[in-house]
Amino acid sequence: MSVTAMPHLPLVEEIDEATVSDLALGATLLGTGGGGDPRVGALMAQAAIREFGPVRVVDPQAVGDDGVVVPVAMIGAPTVILERIPGGHELDLAMQGFERLQGRPVIATMPIEAGGINSTIPLVLAARRGLPLVDADGMGRAFPEVQMVTLGAGGAKAWPLVLADESANVVSISGARDNASAERLARAAVVAMGGSAVVAHYAVDAQLLREWAVPHSVSLAVAIGRALREARAHGDDPIAAIAPVCGARRLFSGQVVDVQRSTVAGFVRGRLTLKGLDVDAGGRAEVDFQNENLIVRSEEGVLAAVPDLISLVEAESGQPLTTEGMRFGLRVHVIGIPASPLWWRPEALPLVDPRAFGYDIDPIRMEDPR
């Protein structure tokens, strides 16, 4: 069981206002501490659905060959993004710019990442333009850097890439030496645009989508959110509630005794120290993060590491926690979720394994619980 392999995941066919709430809750867990709190983005998506109607969701296997699927997202420093949640206008500008550069019609949109605020941004575009949303994404979670995307590992190009902001500035990259160059150029433009922007990029055709997008991650986020909501309503154990949906397991339970956090080069980096609760007979654990949680270590060694998902939930309520929400004294469960098997392909793993984040350790794969 993993982010992609669950056989009985209920697939979402349409997203209405109520579904957005579950999606946002599940995306907070899949955000693994980063990606921003999606509730603000959820309010925007709900407003768009109220105005333009619900969003149709299509299976990645059912997308036709008559055009391209274009992911849209916010790019920039998370703190700035949350201050500048986009209106629909920037999304319209980004798509207009994209269509001018791309010969093929845009037949659908999708999230570039399944966690955090970018899980809800594409819903705004989809509702406004009557586009379907593909039930997939390019990470199966959130990652801090744009090139950390399965689509790129499969050969998708980051360009044409279009950035738009609320002042109607529109910057495009229509050619680049490689995806890393496109990323570097885009980052420079985003800084000049004030620190955040809407981005349309990594357009994929049906074949690349089928082979390299993480399938059913929209449905997964909704299922996780629904399970967490129902567990809370019934006072059930949140981890037990989501385990059948995503293969989640408890890695450690503890109380926050230290939070180190600094903003470096547009990323929030830091370390969380936990003192074990009685349930584990004490001990300590540390969680390192760069926007997202990267690795969790106890006195017994590494408990989990990227690309597998490391998420924290508040022990009592099961509420998923973002890095910004951490504070001294909080009692939390550390949850591990196996990453999409796509990340373990040889083309993809070097983009996101521990070494990609500066840890001199070999990748450790969380076993499937079945």
Add this chain to the structure above:
Amino acid sequence: MSVTAMPHLPLVEEIDEATVSDLALGATLLGTGGGGDPRVGALMAQAAIREFGPVRVVDPQAVGDDGVVVPVAMIGAPTVILERIPGGHELDLAMQGFERLQGRPVIATMPIEAGGINSTIPLVLAARRGLPLVDADGMGRAFPEVQMVTLGAGGAKAWPLVLADESANVVSISGARDNASAERLARAAVVAMGGSAVVAHYAVDAQLLREWAVPHSVSLAVAIGRALREARAHGDDPIAAIAPVCGARRLFSGQVVDVQRSTVAGFVRGRLTLKGLDVDAGGRAEVDFQNENLIVRSEEGVLAAVPDLISLVEAESGQPLTTEGMRFGLRVHVIGIPASPLWWRPEALPLVDPRAFGYDIDPIRMEDPR
């Protein structure tokens, strides 16, 4: 008599290899110390003309309504530009990118500035694509900043703006809050592209061209270059040779006794101190520059200031000098040339008067010598 008003300026109808040499020499004078030494650009233009044939020159009054005229140039730090003189490939990429963003056909190109290396770059594109070159530009000289362009004062937009480099990175700005925003975004992208790029921008239609481009500045550069070349061949006074062409006059003659120069925020800023030759009965003068010469002052006060042109020539040979070519002991004439009357229109003057460069003095207009 001024940069634009000479009634008997011989108009150039075609530019062949020999004409490029005169154009580059004249453009060094109109570069007023900046814009880079156009001889390297001249070699590129000559190579393109050798391969693709001479470039047809059209009068700005004769440009039709069936498309737009697109200036192309190099943008970036002058020192980097001279190390990265573009091949034709970047110009092709910039124009392809431009045509994708601009609905109207490109019917001609022209220089954005009449001085320095950017006077010859458009010839490379014109030769490669069989496009005519309009006998005009957007400054009638060189200026250090992109928004210092008559076309912008007349309402032309800087965007669509397309940047391309030798690694085939192509960055476009297809919308902006205003020309200053477009400039800021373009500068950020140019820095990320390694410090210089080819740019296509400030496209104009026939009406804007007629009203706001500086007319006949290509012919003027060629006429100045020819006059300087012939004066040197015959041992004639260079200033007397070019005076009938452009209204040039000698402002000061002196020996360089000090050169202060520093590179700040991508500009070369500094001051040149001259000790007067006997012809002026001694005295001192100072020339301040920001890439281009901005103001010349003697003990008697301001002799000339932007937007009028302040150029230096080597006293013996009449060779126009760039800021980089200045050195202790050099004997020079300081020449003033009246700016295009377009710069004295109220919409345009604030872009380039002494206050635009931080001098707290009112504009001083060089009188026409007749």
